[in-house]
Amino acid sequence: MEFDNNTPRTTLGGRNQAAKRLRSALSSDSSDHNEGDLSYLDLDSGKVLQASQKTSESKVTLTLSEYDALMSKLMLLEKGLDKLNKLDKLDKIEKSVQSMNNKIIDFEQRLKHTENSSKEFEKSVNFVSSQFDDMVVQRNTDVVKLNELELSVKTITRENDEIRAAMIEMKAVNSSLKEELLDVKCRAMRDNLVFTNIDYTEGEDCENVLRSFIRDKLEIREEIQFERVHRSRPHSSKYVRFDKGGKPIPRPIIAKFSFFKDRERVRKSGRFLKGTNFGIHEQFPEEIEDKRRPLYPILRQARREKKKAVLVKDKLYVEGEEVKADAYHIKNKGQGNQPNTDGPHSQVSA
Incomplete structure (x- = not known):
C-alpha cells in the first residue's frame, strides 16, 4: 500500500495502531487464498474482499481523505470490538446476576421454609399457651373446689368433734345411768339372800322348805317374815348344773326378807353350815x-x-x-x- 507524499506524518503516526490491526486482519485472511490474490477490507460492508494481483510490485494508492475515512471506519470497528468485549463482560455480569438470583431464590425458599417453621412454631406456642390457659383455668377451678372441700372438711371435723364430745358426754351419762341403775338394783336386792344346794321336791312350797331349812340347819326358832320366796330359774334342762359327782345341783332359793334385821341374823348364822354343801350369800x-x-x-x-x-x-x-x-x-x-x-x-x- 502506498500513500501520497502529501500525507502528514502526524496523521500517520496517530493511526499506527489501527493500521497494524488492519494489516493483521488482512494478512490472516489472505493466508487462506492464493499468493496471487489480494485481500482487503470493505469498510462499508465490513467484509474482507479479494482482488487478483498480477505482480508483487503492484501498489494501492489512497488519498488522504480516503485514508481518513478508512481510519474512521477502522476506529468505529474498534469501538464495536470494545462493545463486544463489554458484551462479554455483561455476559459475565449476567451470569453473576443469575447466580445471585439463584442464591436469592434459594434464600427466599429457605426464608419461606423458615417462615413456615416459624408459623408452625407459633401454632405450637399458641397451642401450648392455650393448654396452659386451660390448665390455669382448671387449676383455679380446682383451687375453688379444694377450698370448698377444705371448708367442708373443717365443717365435718367440727361436727365430728361436736358429735364425739356429745358421744363422750352420752357415754358418761350412760355410765352414770348404769351406775345409778346398778345401785337401784343393789338397793332392791339388799333385803335378799340366796340359799344354795337345798334339795328340790316336785310341787314344793319354797317358803315352807326355807323355813324348815332355817329352823333345822341354822337353829333359828323365831318366826321370820318374808316378802317373797322362789327358786332362781324355771326348771329346764338348759339351767341344770351338775356337781363333781355328776349329780344335778338344785336351783338356788331366793328369799326377800320383810325386815333387814332378820336378813342379817340369818346371813350371820351361815357359820353353822361350815362343813356342809349348803351355802348362804347376798343377792x-x-x-x-x-x-x-x-x-x-x-x-x-x-x-x-x-x-x-x-x-x-x-x-x-x-x-x-x-x-x-x-x-x-x-x-x-x-x-x-x-x-x-x-x-x-x-x-x-x-
Whole structure:
C-alpha cells in the first residue's frame, strides 16, 4: 500500500495502531487464498474482499481523505470490538446476576421454609399457651373446689368433734345411768339372800322348805317374815348344773326378807353350815355377780389360811387390803395352791 507524499506524518503516526490491526486482519485472511490474490477490507460492508494481483510490485494508492475515512471506519470497528468485549463482560455480569438470583431464590425458599417453621412454631406456642390457659383455668377451678372441700372438711371435723364430745358426754351419762341403775338394783336386792344346794321336791312350797331349812340347819326358832320366796330359774334342762359327782345341783332359793334385821341374823348364822354343801350369800345384780364370781375362791382360800377376808359388794378385802383376782392369780401362778373357781358354797358367807 502506498500513500501520497502529501500525507502528514502526524496523521500517520496517530493511526499506527489501527493500521497494524488492519494489516493483521488482512494478512490472516489472505493466508487462506492464493499468493496471487489480494485481500482487503470493505469498510462499508465490513467484509474482507479479494482482488487478483498480477505482480508483487503492484501498489494501492489512497488519498488522504480516503485514508481518513478508512481510519474512521477502522476506529468505529474498534469501538464495536470494545462493545463486544463489554458484551462479554455483561455476559459475565449476567451470569453473576443469575447466580445471585439463584442464591436469592434459594434464600427466599429457605426464608419461606423458615417462615413456615416459624408459623408452625407459633401454632405450637399458641397451642401450648392455650393448654396452659386451660390448665390455669382448671387449676383455679380446682383451687375453688379444694377450698370448698377444705371448708367442708373443717365443717365435718367440727361436727365430728361436736358429735364425739356429745358421744363422750352420752357415754358418761350412760355410765352414770348404769351406775345409778346398778345401785337401784343393789338397793332392791339388799333385803335378799340366796340359799344354795337345798334339795328340790316336785310341787314344793319354797317358803315352807326355807323355813324348815332355817329352823333345822341354822337353829333359828323365831318366826321370820318374808316378802317373797322362789327358786332362781324355771326348771329346764338348759339351767341344770351338775356337781363333781355328776349329780344335778338344785336351783338356788331366793328369799326377800320383810325386815333387814332378820336378813342379817340369818346371813350371820351361815357359820353353822361350815362343813356342809349348803351355802348362804347376798343377792346382787348380774353385773356385780360377774365381778364377785372370780373372788369367791380367793375368799375361801384366805379364810382357810385364817386370814381376815371380807367381800363387800364387788370388792374383796384381805387383811384390810383390796385384792384383785387378776393380780392374785399372777402372784400365785405356779405355786400349786390355786383356789377352786366354783361358785359360792357353804363356807362363803359375806
